[in-house]
Amino acid sequence: MKQAARVQSLEYAIRDVSAEARKLVAQGKDLIWLNIGDPNKYDFETPPNIVEAFIKAANENKSFYSESQGIVPLREAIAEKEMKINGAKDLPIEDIHVTAGISEGIMFLLGSLLTPGDEILIPGPAYPSYSAYPKFYDAQAVTYRTISDDNWQPDTEDIRKKVNEKTKAILIINPNNPTGAVYREKELKAIADIAGEHDIPIIADEIYDRLTMDQKFIGMPSVAKDVPLFMMNGFSKVYLMPGWRIGYVYLQDPEDKIRDVYDGIIKLGRLRLCVNTPAQYGCVEALKGPQDHIKDTVAKLRKRRDLIYKRLNEIDGISTEKPEAAFYIFPHIDKLGKYKTDKDFILSFLKDEGVVSVFGSGFGKEFGKNHFRLVFLSQEEMIDEAMNRLERFIKTA
Ligand SMILES: Cc1ncc(COP(=O)(O)O)c(C=O)c1O
Known part of the structure; x- marks a missing residue:
């Protein structure tokens, strides 16, 4: 077979x-x-206070299936962090979906977004899941250039050239894997403008948001105020918990343009019941405890x-x-x-x-x-x- x-x-x-x-x-x-x-x-x-919160939750029998979207205290803590640090606006907990790492978030989001023949613009080079999943869904990842001798900033002219009627989203990975680039405000604004002109959403993966060494990091929601955004983030890197498998997707969509796609993510989330419940309690401590x-x-x-x-x-x-x-x-x-x-x-x-x-x-x-x-x-x-x-x-x- x-x-x-x-x-x-x-x-x-x-x-x-x-x-x-x-x-x-x-x-x-x-x-x-x-x-x-x-x-x-x-x-x-992993910081010991996070590990202790996980053990405490398990000892208190918080080992039930949680809400598919994630436990309420975790989504509240995520909303607070994303509004305070990355410029998110009006983030009700209904617009946050906890996933088994960003990896599951990519699978759910692209599964709900892409139909066969669609395209998604991704940076070249990019973290490989973003080119693999479109293929899996019979769609196509089209790479736009990032400019190696401009410290791998996105080539916004190349993005503009490659947007067409099949394009369903523009992805940015900022800070970037594999290049370590932190995108400048000018480039972020230009990408937001292109997305706005073509009425397509941006997907922004910000999993390395707090691991910047020189350049100040600017969260996409603080720049792209009128463009619908699917935001991806997680605990694997900044909180040193990759094997815990907790990440999240959240929505910035003032005009409800992409809510139907987000509802598709919720449906997929229900099919897999929930993510590890004690680990979610550990993540609450990660966000609320010492940094x-x-x-x-x-x-x-x-x-x-x-x-x-x-x-x-x-x-x-x-x-x-x-x-x-x-x-x-x-x-x-x-x-x-x-x-x-x-x-x-x-x-x-x-x-x-x-x-x-x-x-x-x-x-x-x-x-x-x-x-x-x-x-x-x-x-x-x-x-x-x-x-x-x-x-x-x-x-x-
Ligand atoms: C840009 C980027 N996104 C997502 C992931 C996967 O993260 P997670 O552990 O949350 O699934 C990685 C892992 O290396 C990554 O570099």
């Missing part, structure tokens, strides 16, 4: 590389893992970012922009040498030097090619060692 056509072409480069790496581990190789954006695999831990760990996380990330940025640019054959947020850097391979593609380069780097990274074309064939993504969550000694190995590897390329 064969798998259905809709899943045959699905790819997820980040985990595909891990599969190769695990084969090497099985052969006894010791690897440096710079491929997965999971802070808890390194020296970052000090964010400053500490950012300080650690800044040091590691500065180191990897410096080391990469010192390597002949590699050049890179400086990420301003999150924990990813997306260098350009200036010298592919004997390798035909960035994927060959990265898989050989893995086999020869034992460093796990992700090939750039896995984030978008056109705008990701000849790049690769490194995660700088590991300690400085590991980053230094990985860079020594890259320096050695590229001499033989």
Whole structure:
């Protein structure tokens, strides 16, 4: 029996590389893992007050199925945070839907939004789920350029050129994975204008909103006041809880233009009953409790970012922009040498030097090619060692 056509072409480069790496581990190789954006695999831990809130909820038998949209105290805390920090307006808790990570939110939102033949504009390069799910729904992700030598800002002219009558939404990922870019107000406003002119919504993924190192982050709701927005956010990164699987989608839709699509998300949410209830109580504490760990996380990330940025640019054959947020850097391979593609380069780097990274074309064939993504969550000694190995590897390329 064969798998259905809709899943045959699905790819997820980040985990595909891990599969190769695990084969090497099985052969006894010791690897440096710079491929997965999971802070808890390194020296970052969920703040203890959040863990305690989870345990308390479980001990108090708050282990029932919750409301499909999420427990009320969590949606209230999300509304407060999004209004205070990211500029959301009038956010009733009915307009917030808690999901099993943003990942489930992407599946629900695109499932409710896209019909076969539709298009969605996504940044190139982009986090891979945003190109995979449109395919799954028989629609198409069309990539717009982000400009590598302008620190990966979105090319708003390219967006304008690519909007057509099939376009159902414009996606922005800000701060961005894989580039670490933080979008400027000018670009955000231009995107809001384009969406407004064509009467299409914006989807904004802001999961790295509080992990900015230099540039101030501007939430899309504070810029796009008259354009309908599907906002995506979650707890995996800022609150160091990726395995808890809690995220959310919320709506900014003063004229009820996209509410019907949002109602589709609610229907899908009901089908899967709810997300982990004690974990939702942990998330209430995450938002309401002390926020000090964010400053500490950012300080650690800044040091590691500065180191990897410096080391990469010192390597002949590699050049890179400086990420301003999150924990990813997306260098350009200036010298592919004997390798035909960035994927060959990265898989050989893995086999020869034992460093796990992700090939750039896995984030978008056109705008990701000849790049690769490194995660700088590991300690400085590991980053230094990985860079020594890259320096050695590229001499033989
Ligand atoms: C931009 C972006 N969105 C969403 C996700 C997935 O997040 P979640 O853990 O909430 O499913 C990631 C994970 O790396 C990401 O980088």
